[in-house]
Amino acid sequence: MVAVDQLSSDLFAQFRDDFTGGLARLAQGAVFPSAYQGQAATETCPGHSTLLTGVRPARNGIVGNNWVEASSPREDKAVYCAEDTTDPASTRRKPVVSARHLLVPTLGEWLKQADEDSRNVAVSLKDRAAMMLGGTATDAAWWWDGEAFVTHAGRPAVRDIDTINAAIARTIATGDNPVLDRSTPGFCARFDRSFTAGPVEFGANPLAVRPGNEGDWRRSPRSDRATLAVALDQLDANRLGQRDATDVLAVSLSATDYVGHAYGTNGLEMCLQLAALDDMLGDFFGELDDRGIDYVVAFSADHGGQDAPERLVEMADPGAARFDPSLISDDLELEVRSRAGITFDRRLVYNYASEFVLDPGLSTADRPRTIEALKAILLEHPQIEAVFSEADMLATPAPDGNPQDWTVRQRARASWRKGRSGDVTILLKRGVSAVSIPGEGYIATHGSPWDYDRRVPLAFWRKGMDGFEQPVPVETVDIAPTLAALIGLDVPEGSFDGRCLDLDPGEGNTCGAVSE
Template identity: 55%
Template sequence: MRRLAVSAFCALTLVLGACSTAQPDRVASAQPVPAGPPRLILALSVDQFSSDLFAQYRPRFTQGLARLQQGAVFPSGYQAHAATETCPGHSTLLTGTRPARNGIIANNWFDLGTARAEKRVYCAEDERDPASSTREPVVSAVHLKVPTLGDLMKGANPASRNVAVSAKDRAVMMMGGHRIDAAWWYNKGQFVTLRGREASPAVTQENVSLAALIKKGAPAMAMPDWCGPADRPVTVGKGTLGTGRFALPADNPDAFRASPRMDAATIDLATALVDEMDLGKGPAADVLSVSLSATDYVGHSTGTEGGEMCVQMMELDRQIGRLLAHLDRRGIDYAVVLSADHGGLDMPERQREQALPRAIRADMSLSPQALSKAIAAQTGVTSSDPLIQSDGLFGDFYVSRSLSPAQKATVVAALVKQVRAHPQVAAVFTHDELARTPLPAGSPQDWTLKDRARASFEASRSGDLVILLDRAVTPIPEPVGSYVSTHGSAWDYDRRVPMLFWRRGLRGFEQPAPVETIDIAPTLAALLGLTVPEGTFDGRCLDVDGGTRNTCEGLK
């Protein structure tokens, strides 16, 4: 209760500046680096936090994100692959590997050879369990083919604790990995965990508070005056967006999730686990992964450029500041990295009003159902199961396994020809073509579309062909409910994300040259003095001290 009272006081007095962290943070950064490796790694992922959003709002940040900007700032971090979705993006952050190696090619893929009636496989499920489905998965990291930083830390010293918290199960599993001491995500109004595990007292108490808030509802949130230009209505479908303030209806856990309150609840749980598990105070270094999902939910449901996102950015900054302040009060020696799983693009209705007239919604002719019908009519090839399957209007497409090799070749050839001629398609690559393509190297900003697709390609899971939509094509044909805009493209608005590193005493700097999110894990491993086998990571260590000290050579 005392922790919640302090947070409420800070929220109340924020307008007066009484709880501003700006001055204390500057003092903290000027202090010497503590001796030896940090005792806690705090890995923050902000879902759908593009470099564009970071650049747009960074002058407005006064709390947690203001502090992190005093560290090593890489504004051009790349989720270099083409499949810029939640699961692949989170899979790179703490494994140091690309989807082509770690196996997480998308949020969902198809296994046409499985005996399960449902051929779609969710990235964070164990589909071998009869109780599992993509909508109600038995949550697991079984599909992640490599260890996470937490796995490596526990392998080096079992006393290390590996803790992961998010609104999304896939974020927890991809950042936590295979050996998670505590794993919690949001589901229908409560934080839940892996099957067979029980809630600790701290989690139980957080769930009691969460249930009470959702049952009661909450009034609209304040919008800063500087949000004014974003605070205007835009017609989308049969309604308008752009002026929402997140009033919470009673008994609506879905509305709670798609609001800044979801991040606040995630931070509440993270701080409770810090206290309960005494993280950062044990015999070995610990890692706490916190994936904040509200930016993604807000982006999907209202777009990235309205008043709603402005409120979300303000609250994101405040909640991160609250977590850092809590670690400070605990006297923990910690190092922070903040990045994102992917970026995002605003809804086309608003983009067309903001100097992007080519912004458009994808045509239903690219759906697997429409393509199946068209290709069957062209080729005369049919099948008892769906001829073509995919998880949407772009990405991996799979051709029926019931066809003979000759029939399949005919269908693939016809499909490639038809899709390449579509005006909304930028590129199409076949499975065989990507399999023959070397893994890309060099700066990710210079990669071709084929390079980007190759970085997402894993032979046993990828489709018979990959379709990449053109720039500014939103793969949502009609805005429905909570989905008006999205991500997942091979373009830089989805690939480019910020990477921020901070530890007390490290000299800050800004490096605009491109880096990759796969560089995060080797950078943190070096800070920890963690020895790993050669070739563990696809990325490289970044020296995150702007002075003469080289953090890639260990702290001396």
């Protein structure tokens, strides 16, 4: 599984004809250019949680990167999606990384249950991506902790991880990495123009790593190169695909997401990032070829992304704007109190949606009045598309059918779970960026219920397969059942929200393996 963080279908299509490496190889397989992360919660954790579980967030429990949970031992009841909040050693700044909040098995876990010799390995720059792809039962899981690639406590660093970490440290300290420094590809030249978002100016020395700046390193192809080096190291250390068993190697590449946040999605920086990604994946697949491994690649993304509104306005999108939170301020509680006679504790998170969690001390009789007053006030805000209460979500069936045609309410329902989702959820209008004030490293984002965030590429590739293009909308939850069928893995009925996709364009049907 190769997941590229924040790679929208729009970006993949825009540069598809320019790819010559690994992305070009994938584009020759079975390609579904209109795959969907069905849910409204188009964030890293929910998005990755669908890829190898085959289950939407409403069932798998990963409703966001963060949420509020009454059972949390923390005073603020905050929960990070990839943290063991029951461990006293865990803190918000330095979490004890865990997949304990994921409520369903991943493909690698199903495989290990069926064959104890199978191995399940996950690697990512982001801990939450590795946890959501691997699950709770991994043979190895690696992620970047801000200083080095690390794994779970008690698991040894094997083979060349120390060497890789030392090379990364040198790159960050000096800003040098000649292997990745390259001239601007010709197809990127048209993006080389100045641009300003708030106080930040772009266009000079893109994707350079300033000496000592770890953030710059993450926001460059260099971090993807390092992630792939760790993945290759772990492939050899665990002899993945080199034994008489089927294994899962899940790799999430995060640099595209960091570049998208820091520079937007339509600038020179993103073009350079995707050109480098194409080269790096080509090298990575070449390493697998050299080892003689028979492998299948499933390729997709956790979500897409929206460009910075300032550039969107310049590029024929006059409706793009930044969210104005002035009407959602400290005065909001006073207004609710005035309309409903109730006070409450408020939590606002301006990412995919604002979410309110009411004071649990409110009486059963007072809660409906408070919620209705709050909904009415929020809907008066001209940039808010929809506001849903717990009652609204409970009354909404789980969506089915074509994800392209789901209503906003159905999209919200696909990522809503009682006990983890808030009492009131807010979705912003199309084109409204949740980044109210741009700054260095964060001028653009994702997380909306709109197709620029929900629609992602999906492709499957195996040596010798006959490729084809199928534009019908599918979902990322279709990946796990498709792979399970391909390898003949028997999974109990009802385990997946998705469906198997037939990867044989001829008379054969790769989805027949499960029933047989």
